Amino acid sequence: MFPEKNQAQAWQVTRMVKKIGIIGCGAMGSEIADYISRNLGDRLKIIAVADIDSGKAEALSSRIKPKPSVASSIEEVINKSDIIIEAASGDISGEVAEKADALKKDVLIMSTGGLLKKQHLVEKINSGHSSIHIPSGAVCGLDGLKSAMTGAVRSVTLTTRKPLKGLAGSPYLKEKNIDIEKIDKETLIYSGTAGEAIKYFPQNINVAVTLSICGIGPDKTNVKIFTSPEYTRNTHEIEIEGEFGRLWTRTENMPSKNNPKTSQLAIFSAIAKLKEII
Template structure:
């Protein structure tokens, strides 16, 4: 029986807590919940069939075999460090927060015989990129299309004084490296961080962000070129009802990854 602690009781944390209780009754147990806004943790705890304790981050790490981070890119690196230092496995959703330090976190995980788990989240094609990376990969490009409300409040939008509600047609909002995209849109662009880590790094991975009031879904188009040939994937994501910035595929991907961890007797795909 694996004990699981969840940090961040919003859209992803709530979805996972409910499904862990329902789908993995015999394989896992929720050890605790943690949120910077304790009220959110209380609300989630009440929604679950069994009362789950609300803990501080340190207590949660102590009581869990696996910590799931579903909080914010401002804290994900710190959560990783703390969990790995205690030899605990950690699944990270706010991957943008790892972009600077992932190599040292990977070394720490190895030293402590623990595992960092980065689910594919809202993008498809990571399986191909991982395989392609075993030979030469020349180019990785991500084009993200989101409705204006999904980009609202991002540091780049505020800094450049972009009136997102005034946009009438299709408009390219940002073009640059994944390294810059993560800083400019920290709540939107976890997929570009993940692609950078899995592929050719944040300085070489190119990102384009496009918006239009006509867009109904969060769309990610991935293009990879290398010795293997060329890969193009397009994921048309339905936004989560409680957070338009988060695609529904993201919590589903975390759940699928969890299923793989808890039941390792089958492994399908790369």
């Protein structure tokens, strides 16, 4: 098919090392970076890291070889990288997605809640005409939901169970004056829409937004959040009813050792998506 030299060149092109930029050097950003340096070094090179807390960016940068630069802005990370991983906050994820997509650079968005502020991006993602990737996070069943959307979908409900410290510090608890440490039995903390849930629990329920982007939208996706001192895992149940029938999934997640709000599977899902891209 190809003369031998061209074939070798074509192979080299497809095996080109891609430059990775990481925005957010907390549990997720750090674990992804560690995985890349340990297992994907022949395909990926972390070129730049950034965090609002420069100490965290410095700490991550100094443990990776070769040492990535510590960037001082989102733009710097995007400009230097082929693939950008956002693992920071819904306050900036929409902007990161928009800027990377404008340059046609692959970008993984973990803080999916921030995408709701950029409806045009949600439409672009769903039309398949963007370079924005949303990993499946800590749930299974999104493939079924996407298929179900070909027909009529009547309801989508996410029931999440998180240990007390998986919800600590959320704006909802402050607003409702709930002392999470005083909860002594299984309690329904929240029931409402995904769109409202992500405002009250911006760091705890991105999965609800992921589900609503793939499905019937943030105002029609129902969310229930339970907590209990007995819980040790972040459990997500998804129930979907529609023309296709009924689908029910349950994922029992170990929380990340570095952040109890984040499930280990969500971190693995980012790595799996990254492998899919390359």
